[in-house]
Amino acid sequence: MNTTAPPTEPVSIGMLEPKVGFIKKLLKAQAFQILLVLIVIVLIFSSLAPDTFAQWSNFRLIIQNASILAVLGVGMTFVIITAGIDLSIGSVLVFSGVVSAITMRALGGEGWGVAIIGIVVSILAGTAWGFVNGFLIAKGKIPPLIVTLGSFGMALGLALILTGGINIREVPAVLTSSIGYGNVLGTIPLISVIALVIVLLGAFLLHYTRFGLYTFAVGSSEVAARRVGVKVDRHLIYVYMLTGGLAGVAGILSLSQFSTTAIAGQSETNLNVIAAVVIGGTSLFGGIGTIFGTVVGLFIPAVLQNGFVITGVQPFWQQVAVGVVLITAVYIDQVRRSASMRGKSPSLWRKLVSGGRRE
Numbered sequence: 422m423n424t425t426a427p428p429t430e431p432v433s434i435g436m437l438e439p440k441v442g443f444i445k446k447l448l449k450a451q452a453f454q455i456l457l458v459l460i461v462i463v464l465i466f467s468s469l470a471p472d473t474f475a476q477w478s479n480f481r482l483i484i485q486n487a488s489i490l491a492v493l494g495v496g497m498t499f500v501i502i503t504a505g506i507d508l509s510i511g512s513v514l515v516f517s518g519v520v521s522a523i524t525m526r527a528l529g530g531e532g533w534g535v536a537i538i539g540i541v542v543s544i545l546a547g548t549a550w551g552f553v554n555g556f557l558i559a560k561g562k563i564p565p566l567i568v569t570l571g572s573f574g575m576a577l578g579l580a581l582i583l584t585g586g587i588n589i590r591e592v593p594a595v596l597t598s599s600i601g602y603g604n605v606l607g608t609i610p611l612i613s614v615i616a617l618v619i620v621l622l623g624a625f626l627l628h629y630t631r632f633g634l635y636t637f638a639v640g641s642s643e644v645a646a647r648r649v650g651v652k653v654d655r656h657l658i659y660v661y662m663l664t665g666g667l668a669g670v671a672g673i674l675s676l677s678q679f680s681t682t683a684i685a686g687q688s689e690t691n692l693n694v695i696a697a698v699v700i701g702g703t704s705l706f707g708g709i710g711t712i713f714g715t716v717v718g719l720f721i722p723a724v725l726q727n728g729f730v731i732t733g734v735q736p737f738w739q740q741v742a743v744g745v746v747l748i749t750a751v752y753i754d755q756v757r758r759s760a761s762m763r764g765k766s767p768s769l770w771r772k773l774v775s776g777g778r779r780e
Contacts, residue, residue: 452711458721459717462724465728466724466732469728474727481608483720483724485612486723487723488613489612489671489674490693490694490719490723492674493514493668493690493694494715494718495712495715496667496668497664498701498712498715499623499627499636499663501703502627502640503636503657504708505660506565506566506705507554507569507664508569509569509668510671510694511573511689512573512577512580512687512691513551514668514669515682515684516547516550516580517542517544519580519583519589520583521543521673522591522592522676523583523589524538524542532593532595533595543670547667547668547669547670549665551663551664551666553572554569554661554665558657559654560654588683589681590681592681597677597678599611599677600674600678601674601678601679601680620716623712635651637708638651639707640704640706641707641708675687696718697719697721698710698714698715699718699750700721700746700747700750701717705754709754721746725742
């Protein structure tokens with residue numbers, strides 16, 4: 422009997438190259454590296470406070486607290502990929518919530534019919550501010566920093582004028598009981614499920630649609646994008662409208678969670694969201710970014726703040742830690758951009774040329 426094993430096909434180096442290349446690309450991705458940092462932070466706090474921090478009830482609280490910022494982070498990711506910035510999202514959130522609360526109060530303040538109208542009003546109010554920002558940036562050629570800084574003051578000022586500086590607390594109970602404190606499968610916050618759906622839709626829009634492709638193209642080179650047929654001005658308006666609309670969604674989520682307009686509670690929202698987006702690997706210079714990285718970047722300050730409180734460390738150290746991570750992330754982005762951006766651009770433009778010249 423012949424016991425010799427049948428010959429096997431030798432594994433060539435070429436067969437291993439795709440897998441090795443993917444692993445190297447994954448390890449070099451800033452979003453993946455930030456994920457590792459987040460895991461390390463979670464493990465440290467879990468070992469320091471296993472009976473309090475490392476519990477599902479605490480993780481649930483962290484996820485719930487990060488949900489509204491995640492909705493805002495999706496829109497901010499699109500804006501920063503276009504090499505823009507939006508400093509107004511916190512104020513637009515407040516304004517949208519105020520207009521929605523006033524509308525619902527005028528309609529009686531209770532029931533799903535009133536609540537649905539309030540939701541629509543909040544989203545439309547945010548979208549309107551996004552249109553104003555986008556129009557002034559795209560057509561007026563005013564720098565995004567200046568436009569959104571002006572909108573930041575105007576939206577907040579109008580919210581204060583409409584309320585007289587006093588928070589509105591007449592929020593329909595159905596919003597608070599269902600969206601604000603409702604659960605799915607018993608323990609998962611509904612507000613977090615809504616945020617997750619928006620994150621997934623945002624990721625699909627950014628990475629698998631022509632709209633996302635155009636967003637990367639505008640951020641990589643506005644001039645080149647125009648040459649291949651992208652209607653840059655119109656696309657920028659759409660991006661800022663998307664961001665404003667999501668701020669409107671965040672406004673109604675905030676109303677549902679806190680049962681008040683919380684006018685003074687969004688003072689640091691703009692900077693927290695921008696920091697999370699940049700920490701997650703989205704380049705301030707435009708053309709690079711992922712929704713996944715933004716979500717990971719959001720959880721670093723959320724976990725730090727929660728962990729510091731539980732372990733007895735002053736939560737103010739969170740701002741120091743986030744500042745260090747933010748500066749490091751921007752520095753790494755600068756180094757990587759100078760080393761590899763030139764090599765990545767051609768594939769983007771090939772997709773544009775072959776995939777469509779019309780928006």
